[in-house]
Amino acid sequence: MHDSSLEMTLSGIRLNNPILSASGPFGYGLEYLPLMNKGDLGALVVTGTTFEPRPGNPPPRIHETPAGMLNAVGLENCGVEQFAKEILPKLAEYNLPIIVNIAGKTIDEYIKIVEYLEKVPNIAGYELNISCPNVEQGGMAFGTDPDIAYTLTERVKQISTKPVIVKLSPNVTDITVIAQAAEAAGADCISLVNTFLAMAIDIEKQRPVLGNVVGGLSGPAIRPIALRMVWQAASAVDIPIIGMGGIDSWESALEFILAGATAVAVGTAFFTNPGIAQEIKQGLQAYMEKNMIDSLEKLVGAALPQKTVGGCIGTDD
Amino acid sequence: MTLPIIHLCEVLINREVKPGFYELRLHAPMLAKSAAPGQFAMLQCAAGKSTDPLLRRPLSFSNVCKKTGSIVFLYQVKGKGTHLLSRISEGDYLDVMGPLGTGFKLPKPGTPIAVIGCGIGVAPLIYMADYGRKHGHDVYAFIAARSKDSLLGADTLTASCACVYTATDDGSHGVKGNITDLLDEAAGTLALCKTTYICGPWKAMAVSAEKCLGLGLACQVSLESIMACGIGACLGCTCKTTRHIHYTRVCTEGPVFQAEEVLFDA
Ligand SMILES: Cc1cc2nc3c(=O)[nH]c(=O)nc-3n(C[C@H](O)[C@H](O)[C@H](O)COP(=O)(O)OP(=O)(O)OC[C@H]3O[C@@H](n4cnc5c(N)ncnc54)[C@H](O)[C@@H]3O)c2cc1C
Ligand SMILES: Cc1cc2nc3c(=O)[nH]c(=O)nc-3n(C[C@H](O)[C@H](O)[C@H](O)COP(=O)(O)O)c2cc1C
Ligand code: FES
Numbered sequence: 108m109h110d111s112s113l114e115m116t117l118s119g120i121r122l123n124n125p126i127l128s129a130s131g132p133f134g135y136g137l138e139y140l141p142l143m144n145k146g147d148l149g150a151l152v153v154t155g156t157t158f159e160p161r162p163g164n165p166p167p168r169i170h171e172t173p174a175g176m177l178n179a180v181g182l183e184n185c186g187v188e189q190f191a192k193e194i195l196p197k198l199a200e201y202n203l204p205i206i207v208n209i210a211g212k213t214i215d216e217y218i219k220i221v222e223y224l225e226k227v228p229n230i231a232g233y234e235l236n237i238s239c240p241n242v243e244q245g246g247m248a249f250g251t252d253p254d255i256a257y258t259l260t261e262r263v264k265q266i267s268t269k270p271v272i273v274k275l276s277p278n279v280t281d282i283t284v285i286a287q288a289a290e291a292a293g294a295d296c297i298s299l300v301n302t303f304l305a306m307a308i309d310i311e312k313q314r315p316v317l318g319n320v321v322g323g324l325s326g327p328a329i330r331p332i333a334l335r336m337v338w339q340a341a342s343a344v345d346i347p348i349i350g351m352g353g354i355d356s357w358e359s360a361l362e363f364i365l366a367g368a369t370a371v372a373v374g375t376a377f378f379t380n381p382g383i384a385q386e387i388k389q390g391l392q393a394y395m396e397k398n399m400i401d402s403l404e405k406l407v408g409a410a411l412p413q414k415t416v417g418g419c420i421g422t423d424d
Numbered sequence: 425m426t427l428p429i430i431h432l433c434e435v436l437i438n439r440e441v442k443p444g445f446y447e448l449r450l451h452a453p454m455l456a457k458s459a460a461p462g463q464f465a466m467l468q469c470a471a472g473k474s475t476d477p478l479l480r481r482p483l484s485f486s487n488v489c490k491k492t493g494s495i496v497f498l499y500q501v502k503g504k505g506t507h508l509l510s511r512i513s514e515g516d517y518l519d520v521m522g523p524l525g526t527g528f529k530l531p532k533p534g535t536p537i538a539v540i541g542c543g544i545g546v547a548p549l550i551y552m553a554d555y556g557r558k559h560g561h562d563v564y565a566f567i568a569a570r571s572k573d574s575l576l577g578a579d580t581l582t583a584s585c586a587c588v589y590t591a592t593d594d595g596s597h598g599v600k601g602n603i604t605d606l607l608d609e610a611a612g613t614l615a616l617c618k619t620t621y622i623c624g625p626w627k628a629m630a631v632s633a634e635k636c637l638g639l640g641l642a643c644q645v646s647l648e649s650i651m652a653c654g655i656g657a658c659l660g661c662t663c664k665t666t667r668h669i670h671y672t673r674v675c676t677e678g679p680v681f682q683a684e685e686v687l688f689d690a
Contacts, residue, residue: 134657138676142427154659162670169652169660174475176652180659183671327475355475378479378652379468381521382427 112395113388113403115149117370118270118295118347120204120231122149124391125403126360126384129351129374130154130208130234130274131180132325135194139381140201147384151203152372153190155210155236158219160186165318170307175328175353176375177305179319182210187220191227204231206272214259221263232269235259238276238301250276250301253288260292272349275299275340277329282336283343290344298349298372299340300333326375327353334366341367341408355383357390364403365410429655431455431520436494438512443573444501445544446510447486453493455522459485461552462527462621462646462680466654467497468519469505480521481505482651484548484623484679498547498576524654525679528552528644531619536562538617538641539581540632542603542624543569546577548646552621553584562586564613566606568628572597587613603628607635615639622646622683633683643683649674664690 113124123146130152133139140151163183170177185194190207198205207230211217217235224230237249237256249255260273273289275282277300289297302323307316315321333352341348350368354360355376363371376383391403400406437449455465466480486498501510512518528548531537537556539549546567553563563584568591569575575597581588590598591606599606603624607614614620620636622629623646636643649661654675662671663678664687672678 132653132658134659138653138655138657142429160670163659163662166662166671167650168662169650169658171477171479174478176478178652178658178660183659183662326478356473375478375652378654378658381429381655 112401113391115369115403117150117349118232118272120150120206120270122204122370124149124388125364125370126387127206127349127370127372128152128377128384129372130236131178132374132377135190136198136201137194139377140198142381144385145202147388148203149370150206150231151198151201152206152208152234153194154184155182155208156184156187156190156220157182157210157212158187158216158223160184160189167316167318168322170316170322172305172307172324173328175324175326177307177317177322177324178302179317179322181319187223191224195227195229199229205229206232206234208234208236208274210236214255214262217259218262218266221267225266225268230269232272232295233263233267234272234274234298235263236274236301238274238278250274250285251279253284256285257288257292260289260294264293270295272296272298274301276301277333277336277352278304282339286340286344290346294346296347296349297340297344298351300329300336300352303329303332325353327355327359329353330359334362337363337368338366338411341411354387355380357387357394360387361391361394361406364406365408367408367411369407429521431522432517433495433520435512435514435516435518438510438514440510441498442576445574445576446499446501448497448499448509450495450497450518450520451493452495452520455485455495455520456488456490456493459488459495459523460527461485461555462548462644463523463525464548464654464679465497465520465522465524466651467509467521469508471508477505477508479652480654481509482524482654482675484646485523485551486547487551487554498544498550500544521654525675526677528555528621528646528680530556530559530561531642533560535618536564536586536616538564538566538614538620539585540566540603540607540620540622540624540636541577542567542628543574544576545622545624545629545646546581548623549621550577550580550584553581557584564617565589566603566610566614568592568603568606568624569597570594589613604631604635607632611639615641617641619644626688630688633686633688637683644680645683645686646679647674647681647686648679651675663687
């Protein structure tokens with residue numbers, strides 16, 4: 108099938124299609140990519156990368172909930188150096204744009220990681236994870252304070268030669284405030300949502316289920332809220348948006364696109380269906396052919412009313 | 425949409441063998457050919473596009489028949505996923521992802537081996553015992569459960585084992601006691617087995633492994649962990665071993681480990 112209709116540019120990154128891996132569930136891609144066809148994924152967003160290796164949280168780290176799951180992996184990763192030296196070369200054969208999700212405890216750590224990666228070839232862009240709920244410092248704290256989000260984004264932009272995506276936390280009262288802070292600081296793109304802070308309790312042990320007490324909720328359970336937030340953010344900023352949160356079909360991917368996402372990312376759905384990227388791709392193509400739409404761009408934000416200044420969408424109650 | 429790792433398999437048999445325990449036999453020629461003892465598969469328990477339950481469920485291969493192209497799982501109904509599985513009828517199709525993980529390793533030819541299992545932990549050992557015998561090993565089985573109603577494999581294992589020792593908490597089958605009592609009781613035979621294969625609840629596995637290592641026997645354990653991806657990507661299934669300073673993925677580096685590598689108390 109001819110798929111030029113899904114080709115696109117996201118903040119300067121050329122993509123074969125708008126389907127990205129969400130950072131984390133897909134690891135470094137080394138497990139899923141060999142199972143997939145070339146061209147199924149538009150870009151690879153690798154798991155959260157810190158400067159030093161991180162052990163992550165004690166088990167149990169995952170717990171299933173209705174139509175969703177909690178995770179408290181806690182950013183286990185091998186650190187930026189090992190990623191660049193050992194993992195990145197193995198990804199070359201897939202010929203995909205690679206976006207590195209960066210997680211720091213402090214602004215200086217983010218800067219150190221970007222400085223390191225600036226010297227490494229074959230990286231298409233950075234995604235600043237200011238929204239991880241599973242670490243004590245940094246992570247979500249950056250994502251809930253617009254001033255810190257602004258400063259962090261601005262400082263990274265000063266040293267980065269690559270597109271900078273800021274990944275927003277949904278654990279805020281008003282997503283538009285942070286979205287606008289990131290845009291004002293020069294972010295090339297925003298992605299949302301990360302997981303919702305959540306928990307479960309074991310009624311036999313009368314203790315929290317997760318080793319870390321709280322974790323992040325992902326999967327179809329969060330989709331309507333994630334969609335609402337993408338819609339609100341799209342109404343509030345002009346930079347492109349990567350929409351995610353519970354996407355598990357081409358129909359749900361399309362909802363995010365219609366709400367204003369230029370690209371979409373899939374995480375949890377890979378666990379059940381490693382072939383999900385291809386299904387979304389083919390579904391979108393069939394939809395476009397059926398409706399005689401020649402470019403996906405025409406669908407981006409098509410459900411939005413005229414963008415309003417300030418962009419805050421209220422509810423009736 | 426078919427990935428090489430996903431198999432749509434016809435259900436040949438799905439029957440309750442003991443109260444709450446089921447045997448599931450699937451027509452799966454590719455898996456029958458490739459699945460090694462100790463490996464597992466992730467089964468889609470939700471029907472169609474249902475998101476309840478969301479995740480696949482890991483089950484160990486309990487046997488394979490290359491000739492007929494069928495595979496067998498033995499499972500205990502625990503919660504939602506296994507309950508739904510128990511409702512599936514013959515002729516239905518199941519979405520099975522596998523084979524996954526690193527399985528058991530055979531010792532030097534000719535040496536006797538032992539399989540040691542508690543409750544549903546016997547499932548992968550049935551395949552291992554069969555495989556061991558086919559490779560010329562004398563196999564001894566030591567199996568334990570709460571009562572004869574939850575004792576699995578006592579009959580099946582007689583086909584592949586030189587002797588099957590059993591224990592139940594209530595004494596309704598074999599020795600009255602738990603797996604440790606059984607291993608003590610049959611210590612003479614156990615000591616002849618140069619390599620042991622253990623699967624069961626965490627604590628039972630830890631004490632059994634300690635006993636085997638104490639006797640100077642090589643010992644492989646099959647661990648359980650909650651899994652999301654089953655292929656090493658999500659880092660949800662980790663445990664502590666001596667292999668890494670940090671955590672080890674049960675789904676890819678295991679589920680089978682050398683007992684001395686596993687930090688049972690961590
Ligand atoms: C490698 C591997 C091989 C396995 N092989 C077998 C097998 O051959 N036969 C068999 O009956 N079971 C096996 N299990 C355990 C089986 O996967 C769980 O019992 C099953 O996932 C429970 O699903 P559920 O929806 O019925 O229960 P849930 O509603 O999900 O949970 C019910 C209870 O089971 C526990 N549980 C959930 N998932 C797991 C899990 N992955 N491992 C252990 N406990 C879990 C929960 O903590 C809870 O206490 C294996 C597990 C692993 C990791
Ligand atoms: C196991 C797991 C690990 C994750 N790790 C990260 C991470 O390292 N960095 C990050 O920005 N988001 C991480 N996320 C969040 C996802 O990228 C995504 O934002 C979220 O799961 C919602 O999408 P989904 O419902 O499609 O999974 C993780 C999610 C899961 C389930
Ligand atoms: S279950 Fe995902 S890494 Fe093991």
